[in-house]
Amino acid sequence: MQNIEVYQNSFISYLEGFTVDKEPKNLYEPINYILKLGGKRLRPVLTLMTTEVFGEKATEAMNAALAVEVFHNFSLVHDDIMDDAPLRRGKETVHEKWDLNTGILSGDAMLILAYQLFENYDSQTFQALAKLFSKTALEVCEGQQYDIDFETRNDVTIPEYLQMIEYKTAVLVGAAMKMGAIVAEASNEDQNAIYDFGRYLGIAFQLQDDYLDAFGNPETFGKQVGGDILENKKTYLYLKTLELGSKSEQSSLIETMSDTSILDENKVDKVKGLFNNSGASNATQSAVKDYTDKAFTVLEALNISEDKKQLLRLFGEQLMNRRM
Numbered sequence: 001m002q003n004i005e006v007y008q009n010s011f012i013s014y015l016e017g018f019t020v021d022k023e024p025k026n027l028y029e030p031i032n033y034i035l036k037l038g039g040k041r042l043r044p045v046l047t048l049m050t051t052e053v054f055g056e057k058a059t060e061a062m063n064a065a066l067a068v069e070v071f072h073n074f075s076l077v078h079d080d081i082m083d084d085a086p087l088r089r090g091k092e093t094v095h096e097k098w099d100l101n102t103g104i105l106s107g108d109a110m111l112i113l114a115y116q117l118f119e120n121y122d123s124q125t126f127q128a129l130a131k132l133f134s135k136t137a138l139e140v141c142e143g144q145q146y147d148i149d150f151e152t153r154n155d156v157t158i159p160e161y162l163q164m165i166e167y168k169t170a171v172l173v174g175a176a177m178k179m180g181a182i183v184a185e186a187s188n189e190d191q192n193a194i195y196d197f198g199r200y201l202g203i204a205f206q207l208q209d210d211y212l213d214a215f216g217n218p219e220t221f222g223k224q225v226g227g228d229i230l231e232n233k234k235t236y237l238y239l240k241t242l243e244l245g246s247k248s249e250q251s252s253l254i255e256t257m258s259d260t261s262i263l264d265e266n267k268v269d270k271v272k273g274l275f276n277n278s279g280a281s282n283a284t285q286s287a288v289k290d291y292t293d294k295a296f297t298v299l300e301a302l303n304i305s306e307d308k309k310q311l312l313r314l315f316g317e318q319l320m321n322r323r324m
Helices: 004-018 025-035 043-052 058-083 101-121 122-149 157-182 188-216 237-243 245-260 263-277 280-299 306-320
Strands: none
Touching: 004 058, 004 245, 004 263, 025 101, 043 058, 043 157, 043 188, 043 306, 058 101, 058 122, 058 157, 058 306, 101 122, 122 157, 122 245, 157 188, 157 237, 188 237, 188 263, 188 306, 237 245, 237 263, 263 280, 263 306, 280 306
C-alpha cells in the first residue's frame, strides 16, 4: 500500500485523461469544470487503496474509482441546484456559471458516464459493480430527500438523522471501498466487511463535519464556520442539545435558531455556547469516536495482514482527528 498522496496523484493523472474536450461543448465543459474543481478525492482514493489491501494493483481499479468520483460530483451539481448554492469549493457552481438547464443536463450525463466506466471490466465484475452502484445511488437520493424533508420538520429524531447521513454520505464511502474489493476479487465476507468499515467511517466523517462546521478553524476548515447554524440545519449538535440541554437551553436554542433579527455573528456565538453548555459538543465528539471504533472492530474480521489492518486504522484515526 502507498500513502494517500500517491493515490491522489495517480488518480488525478487518470482523471485528466477523462476530462477532455468533447462536443457538444455546453454539455461536457460543465462536467470537466466540476471534476477539475479539486477536493480531497477521498472516495476514489479509498477504492484504489482497498484494491491494494486485497492484493491487486491499484491501476486495475482506476475506472471504478473514477465512476465513484463522477457520481459524487454529479450529486454535488444537483445538490447545489436544490440548495441554490452560489459557490462550490470557492468557485461558481455549475448552474450559476452556466444556467439551471445546463446543470440538470450535465448532471444527468455524469450519472450515465459513471455507469459506462464499469463497462471496462469483465462481465462478472461489471455485474457486481453495477449492482452495488445502483443500490448506493438510490440510497444517496433517499438520503438527500430525508435531508430536504428535515428542513420543514421540528420532530426529527437522532436515529432519523443518523440514517439520513448514512444514506447521504456514508454508503458511498462504503461502496467506494467495496468496489476496490470487488475488483481485487476478495471474498464476499471481506467485501461486506470492508463496506461496513467504510460505512462506519463515513458516519464518523459526517459527524466530525457537523462538529467542525461549528467549532473548526476557519483558516483550515475551508468553509464558513457556523454555516449550518445560519442555515438553521438540524445537525447532530442541534439534536443533542435538545436531548441533553435543560428546558431553558432547549427553548433558547429553538428561539435563537428561528430569530431572523439577530446578527449572524451573535447567532453563531450564542448557539455554539448552547452546544457547549448542554454537553452536545462533547457528545458529538464521543459519537465520532464510537463510529470510528465500530469501523476498527470490523477490521478484525478481515482476512488481511496485520500491517494492512494497521494502515487502515491509521487512515481512520486521521479522519477522526482531522481539522478540515
